[in-house]
Amino acid sequence: MASRHPPHNLQLLRTWQLRLGHYIDRSDRVGEGRVGVFANGSFIPLPQLEGKDPQPFPIVIGLTSKHKPVRYTCFRGSRPSPETSEAPFVHVGPGDQEKNIDIEKTVFSDASREDRDATPDPESTTAVVRCDADNIHAHVDALLSYLAFHKHVAAVAYDIGLDITNHGGIWRDSVVVVTQVHTTDVWFLPPADRVRISHAPLEESWKCGSHFSSAPSQDNDDVDWDGNTECAVALDDSASEVTLCGDTVPVTFGASPSKCSELDGVVTPDKKLGPTQTGDIMYSDSSPLRPRRMMFIHYTRAMERQSMWRRGSESLYWAMDTANYIGKAVEYLFVKAGMVVCGRPGAYYFPVMVEDDYFPLDELLRYMLAVATGADVAVASTMQLLEVFEDEVEIPVKPEDLRRALRKIQPTVIVEERQDSSGRTRRDSMSVSPWERSNGRAKLVGFPNYGMGDFHHDLITPAAALTPSNSPAHYFTMPGLLSLPPFPEDVPTHPLLVIDYQLIEKRDQAEIDKLWKAATELGFWYLKNHGVDEDVNEMFEMGAETMRLPLDEKMKYEQGDAGISFGYKAAGANATDETGALDTVEFINVSKDDALAWPGKVHREYPSTVNARMESTIQPFIEKSLAVNNALLAVLNDKLGLPEGALAHLHPREEPSGSESRCIKNPPPQNAMSEEQAAIGAHTDFGSLSFLHNRLGGLQVMVPGTEQWQYIRPIPEHAICNVGDALTIFSGGILRSNLHRVVPPPKEQSKFERWSLVFFTRPGYSMVLRPLSDESSIIAEAVAKLPADKYDTGSTSLDWFTRRIKNQRIKNRTGPETWKASRGTEHRPSAA
Ligand SMILES: O=C(O)CCC(=O)C(=O)O
Numbered sequence: 001m002a003s004r005h006p007p008h009n010l011q012l013l014r015t016w017q018l019r020l021g022h023y024i025d026r027s028d029r030v031g032e033g034r035v036g037v038f039a040n041g042s043f044i045p046l047p048q049l050e051g052k053d054p055q056p057f058p059i060v061i062g063l064t065s066k067h068k069p070v071r072y073t074c075f076r077g078s079r080p081s082p083e084t085s086e087a088p089f090v091h092v093g094p095g096d097q098e099k100n101i102d103i104e105k106t107v108f109s110d111a112s113r114e115d116r117d118a119t120p121d122p123e124s125t126t127a128v129v130r131c132d133a134d135n136i137h138a139h140v141d142a143l144l145s146y147l148a149f150h151k152h153v154a155a156v157a158y159d160i161g162l163d164i165t166n167h168g169g170i171w172r173d174s175v176v177v178v179t180q181v182h183t184t185d186v187w188f189l190p191p192a193d194r195v196r197i198s199h200a201p202l203e204e205s206w207k208c209g210s211h212f213s214s215a216p217s218q219d220n221d222d223v224d225w226d227g228n229t230e231c232a233v234a235l236d237d238s239a240s241e242v243t244l245c246g247d248t249v250p251v252t253f254g255a256s257p258s259k260c261s262e263l264d265g266v267v268t269p270d271k272k273l274g275p276t277q278t279g280d281i282m283y284s285d286s287s288p289l290r291p292r293r294m295m296f297i298h299y300t301r302a303m304e305r306q307s308m309w310r311r312g313s314e315s316l317y318w319a320m321d322t323a324n325y326i327g328k329a330v331e332y333l334f335v336k337a338g339m340v341v342c343g344r345p346g347a348y349y350f351p352v353m354v355e356d357d358y359f360p361l362d363e364l365l366r367y368m369l370a371v372a373t374g375a376d377v378a379v380a381s382t383m384q385l386l387e388v389f390e391d392e393v394e395i396p397v398k399p400e401d402l403r404r405a406l407r408k409i410q411p412t413v414i415v416e417e418r419q420d421s422s423g424r425t426r427r428d429s430m431s432v433s434p435w436e437r438s439n440g441r442a443k444l445v446g447f448p449n450y451g452m453g454d455f456h457h458d459l460i461t462p463a464a465a466l467t468p469s470n471s472p473a474h475y476f477t478m479p480g481l482l483s484l485p486p487f488p489e490d491v492p493t494h495p496l497l498v499i500d501y502q503l504i505e506k507r508d509q510a511e512i513d514k515l516w517k518a519a520t521e522l523g524f525w526y527l528k529n530h531g532v533d534e535d536v537n538e539m540f541e542m543g544a545e546t547m548r549l550p551l552d553e554k555m556k557y558e559q560g561d562a563g564i565s566f567g568y569k570a571a572g573a574n575a576t577d578e579t580g581a582l583d584t585v586e587f588i589n590v591s592k593d594d595a596l597a598w599p600g601k602v603h604r605e606y607p608s609t610v611n612a613r614m615e616s617t618i619q620p621f622i623e624k625s626l627a628v629n630n631a632l633l634a635v636l637n638d639k640l641g642l643p644e645g646a647l648a649h650l651h652p653r654e655e656p657s658g659s660e661s662r663c664i665k666n667p668p669p670q671n672a673m674s675e676e677q678a679a680i681g682a683h684t685d686f687g688s689l690s691f692l693h694n695r696l697g698g699l700q701v702m703v704p705g706t707e708q709w710q711y712i713r714p715i716p717e718h719a720i721c722n723v724g725d726a727l728t729i730f731s732g733g734i735l736r737s738n739l740h741r742v743v744p745p746p747k748e749q750s751k752f753e754r755w756s757l758v759f760f761t762r763p764g765y766s767m768v769l770r771p772l773s774d775e776s777s778i779i780a781e782a783v784a785k786l787p788a789d790k791y792d793t794g795s796t797s798l799d800w801f802t803r804r805i806k807n808q809r810i811k812n813r814t815g816p817e818t819w820k821a822s823r824g825t826e827h828r829p830s831a832a
Pocket residue numbers: 662664680685692694698699740741742756757758
């Protein structure tokens with residue numbers, strides 16, 4: 001496999017350029033005033049930082065004249081649709097400032113031409129690069145490479161106060177500007193008090209530096225792609241400047257490894273550790289950039305290793321990889337901050353096959369190394385990992401270990417197909433590897449790796465493909481961590497009363513009256529101050545982890561057609577109307593009984609992703625949701641004039657019930673689905689109370705007294721609560737179980753995956769659904785006004801629940817009657 005891959009330098013270069021392309025794709029969402037990050041070749045939009053940093057910094061992409069930083073709002077431009085041949089523009093920098101940048105003749109004219117032999121593009125004499133979609137990556141790559149080569153990257157990093165050049169930097173603890181791997185940038189490190197570069201003599205062994213790769217200007221004619229260069233530099237650590245290709249720049253070195261007390265435990269070439277028999281490992285606990293113990297793997301090319309060491313070139317490698325390490329360290333900080341960290345450049349290039357599926361090898365190796373050594377994060381440059389692989393250096397990884405690791409990280413390859421401008425179908429792939437570490441919170445999440453020509457097609461198994469989508473939203477599956485477009489102002493919504501849970505807990509009479517009004521008139525309300533938001537985010541993570549499992553795996557836990565709700569429900573398994581239209585949501589339901597009995601079992605087994613979070617995530621969420629719903633039930637109980645605890649007795653904690661949590665994923669609609677295309681068809685909820693958490697719009701209620709659907713606007717930190725059938729029945733119709741449905745989110749929001757989370761409180765299985773007239777005169781009076789037996793269902797909670805679920809299942813459908821048989825209080829099946 002190895003021989004089929006391009007040389008590393010090109011791989012790195014292209015990986016980076018492709019990521020940059022992705023950044024451009026997203027640039028419309030990353031406007032001025034936001035912060036963008038390239039970390040180790042990946043891009044992380046960081047609108048998350050907004051609000052945390054009083055002065056969010058404009059995006060800086062390492063482009064500047066040497067001493068005059070230019071702050072680019074961003075690269076603007078977009079891919080044209082495959083149908084149009086219209087070329088997008090890539091504006092490189094705003095206004096006059098960009099003219100300070102000499103980018104003449106630095107841009108490739110043809111993406112298929114690689115590296116130094118590319119013909120300069122005559123059009124590039126202006127600062128506007130015009131290119132078509134296929135060339136876009138190469139153009140921008142060329143441009144940045146040029147600038148990097150001319151040290152603009154280092155300069156801007158320096159000028160804006162970054163103390164780490166090349167891959168990343170932290171400025172005022174928030175801004176990270178990261179550019180392409182460029183070993184030369186390590187030279188420019190200013191006196192480092194944050195990161196100590198242990199030693200960086202750059203000697204004639206540049207010749208071995210395959211890393212030295214990206215300088216597509218005429219200035220680097222003397223660098224060839226075997227990494228040989230005529231501008232060899234001889235330096236020792238007393239040198240203060242270095243000359244490369246005619247440019248002289250100052251250099252600052254730290255101490256050499258042997259003297260460097262900061263780098264405790266640097267492992268010398270002889271010392272071997274853990275499973276990395278062929279590698280050399282350095283530990284450091286002390287750098288502030290490594291707030292926790294991290295493991296640095298330093299591989300050297302097996303063939304060259306010995307001679308390299310003999311020639312004292314360890315430092316060269318250290319310098320070369322420092323960029324990568326720093327990139328990882330920066331990523332790690334973001335992980336720690338709970339943000340999504342993306343990228344494993346090269347992950348795509350070396351998928352490894354395990355049990356008929358392909359996985360990014362380097363990801364896996366890092367993971368395994370971390371596990372094996374007990375480190376939080378394994379940090380190893382992809383390049384070095386790839387070299388290890390390519391040279392077939394033995395890595396003592398046993399298949400069982402691999403499988404175990406795979407089970408933990410659940411890597412998934414998502415393949416997307418698109419047409420390139422020549423009409424060929426290309427398959428872009430995305431690796432997704434949630435990387436759960438010992439602290440159980442931070443994770444590394446993979447990032448799209450664009451396919452490159454035909455090369456990888458045979459490496460991607462169709463089985464590994466999940467829902468293909470061209471939507472950028474597809475790249476992000478970490479709800480809660482993202483900045484999503486707000487609900488559009490110009491879309492009508494139905495207002496809900498806002499209930500303050502804290503006041504309800506204090507039995508504030510005005511608040512109770514408001515709740516009563518909401519529960520009786522519409523049956524929906526917002527609930528604030530419920531204290532469950534963090535748990536909700538974690539539940540979404542659990543949901544995302546679960547949905548990323550291969551479909552085969554999820555199907556092992558499917559609900560089935562017998563009317564049981566617990567487990568996984570695949571998209572399209574339910575009808576959404578009487579014509580048998582299919583739903584588009586997939587979800588994972590976890591029974592309250594199973595969660596509370598864990599590791600015991602009441603109803604069924606769940607996917608590994610659920611089990612893994614049963615104690616840490618699901619139990620706390622369910623407990624808190626139960627507490628909220630029980631408090632609301634107690635208030636409604638009193639308002640209904642029921643004896644104390646009457647409703648509580650219908651929902652005993654110990655009796656098995658249909659109570660469950662449900663995490664729902666709805667993909668962005670394909671091909672302009674109609675607004676009416678329901679993701680979840682019109683329904684009333686089956687149980688007593690639903691406690692719902694929405695990020696995007698899409699939920700609609702049928703406004704009472706009308707035939708009109710109206711959106712409910714999601715409000716941050718406001719749950720949406722509603723009454724279900726059981727409470728309507730118990731209350732003789734006083735409490736309203738209102739019809740609702742889910743449609744694609746409106747406008748801008750429709751481009752995103754929609755995630756929602758519900759906890760349903762449902763009566764114990766044995767409870768008979770009938771009005772509690774004999775326990776409350778209020779209910780008795782209400783029932784007296786109704787047609788006889790209106791709510792005497794004669795059904796237990798279990799029957800009611802089973803009937804409704806079973807008849808929704810498309811496999812059980814015989815005709816419109818099946819849909820009718822699935823209906824709740826709004827359509828009595830017997831009356832239908
Ligand atoms: O996703 C939503 O907003 C609502 C979901 C829902 O109504 C349900 O699952 O019963």
